[in-house]
Amino acid sequence: MSDTPSAPPPKDSTPSQPEPAAPATPPGAVPPVPPQHRAMASTGWPGGQRPHHPWGPPTPPSDSWLTRLRPAAPARATTATLIAIAATAFLSALLLGDGIGLNLMLVAAPAVLAASFAARTAGRRLRPWTLVWAIGGLALLGVPALRDAGWPTFLAIVSALVLTAFALHGGRGWPSMLFGPLGLIDSLGPGTTWAWRGLRDRADGSRGRWGPIVRTVGVAVALLVVFGALFAGADAAFADLLGSLIPDFSPAQVPVRLSFFLLGLFGAISLARTAAAPLRWDRMVIRPGRARARLEWAAPLIVLNLLFAAFNAVQLTVLFGGYDKVLEETGLTYSAYARQGFWQLLTATLLTLVVIGLALRWAPRAEPRDRTLVRAVLGTLCVLTLVVVASALRRMDLYVDAYGLTRLRISVAAMEIWLGLVILLIMAAGVFGARLLPRAVAASAAAAVLAFGLASPDAIVAERNVERYDRLGKIDVPYLEGLSADAVPALDRLPEPQRSCALMDIERRLRLDDGGWFATSWSEARARSILAERGIERSRVGCGGPSREEEYDPDADGDPYAP
Incomplete structure (x- = not known):
């Protein structure tokens, strides 16, 4: 501070003008907030801008590569899309859990419809490669319906999901092929919010129409349950037919059914949301490497x-x-x-x-x-x-x-x-x-x-081993016991007792499997027909080991891949 007294203002200086008075606020009204106060209230900092912190993380640029991948917000889910999503969830709860067969194609059908409805609402067109990926995915789901072996079935299901991601995302470059399946996972969270908002909008606009539909469905289900139970108790043949057509609804299966319901629900939501607004993987630029000498x-x-x-x-x-x-x-x-x-x-x-x-x-x-x-x-x-x-x-x-x-x-x-x-x-x-x-x-x-x-592959493995036995007289029966029902036609050509030894475990697994028609593959049906026609010798005499009839555990049955 300075000790020098301040000089008085000059006499000829112009006096400052008084500030205009703020307009009077009417009684009962809220006074207006100054602009600088509004900016501070919205951000928490004076002037509306947060001061730069020299030791904090750098502010990300507004146009990052991730921002370029993000699509615009999709339109709200339509009624047709929501119905297809709900159908996928209910069919998953009804048909999955008892095994894998034709049920995967039945569950995939409404999920594909949900994605188609969402894509059409978003204005997307069907392109040739999209059709190729979609047909390929459905063809891969035919493998579980035809074959019983677990390893090819697993590969086919995973490949079908990958082709579905290709069909929904589009794209032609390596980023689309390598990262396209990740878009399905990315759509899961936003897709749940998207589907809920669409459901809420449809419910608010049609409250009067949902009541009659719910009552109609409820009455129809009640009549089917009551009279179906009466007819099943009156005739054993009708009870067997009904049991083969309808999945088991025992209380012990409620957690399993609920899990598959949620799996089908969120899976269909992810597919539909991806179809409506897929990530633009082709916008990811891969720069070529520096050319060498x-x-x-x-x-x-x-x-x-x-x-x-x-x-x-x-x-x-x-x-x-x-x-x-x-x-x-x-x-x-x-x-x-x-x-x-x-x-x-x-x-x-x-x-x-x-x-x-x-x-x-x-x-x-x-x-x-x-x-x-x-x-x-x-x-x-x-x-x-x-x-x-x-x-x-x-x-x-x-x-x-x-x-x-x-x-x-x-x-x-x-x-x-x-x-x-x-x-x-x-x-x-x-x-x-x-x-x-x-x-x-x-x-x-x-x-x-x-x-x-x-x-x-199980049928080819059995075929080659049977041919080797005919040529050299050598065969590994314990390994062949672990094959699936696909191997039954080839193993059926073995002489006794090798035939019964190789087929005994397969026959037991098929007999204990109580899956319905939707969870039974064509190979399983064919194997059951062969075994029912020719039968097997249940004695372990000549098999090189004691009988395992009492100690068999179908849940502990492995899938050996030892060389």
């Missing part, structure tokens, strides 16, 4: 090609009859040599795909000479990799001849075949362009899963 990227791949060529030369020598010499030099047995290299060759195939992807990211393609070099080097690597694939499959075939076919062996062999198909697609993309490569790879994976399920 020609020698920097091409020299390592040329060396790798030489290594592949040397290995394939040895493999071709072996494949054309050089086993005796190779086994003599290595000291391995015939089956040990076949088993030794399959997993390494499978890993080499996978790593080759990674190498091709990285090379395409860093290889220069600005000049025609660069593009020609990329095609030559990577095309040679793809051709040599196909020889590695053929060698791996040949080794697996030799190993199966020595030890028999199992689920694990047929599964990894199928995967190796699909990897070879992917390499062929990459070679085609190098010639015709890579615009359709993401969709082609996804479609090939779905087609492979569909073919794998329809081919019935």
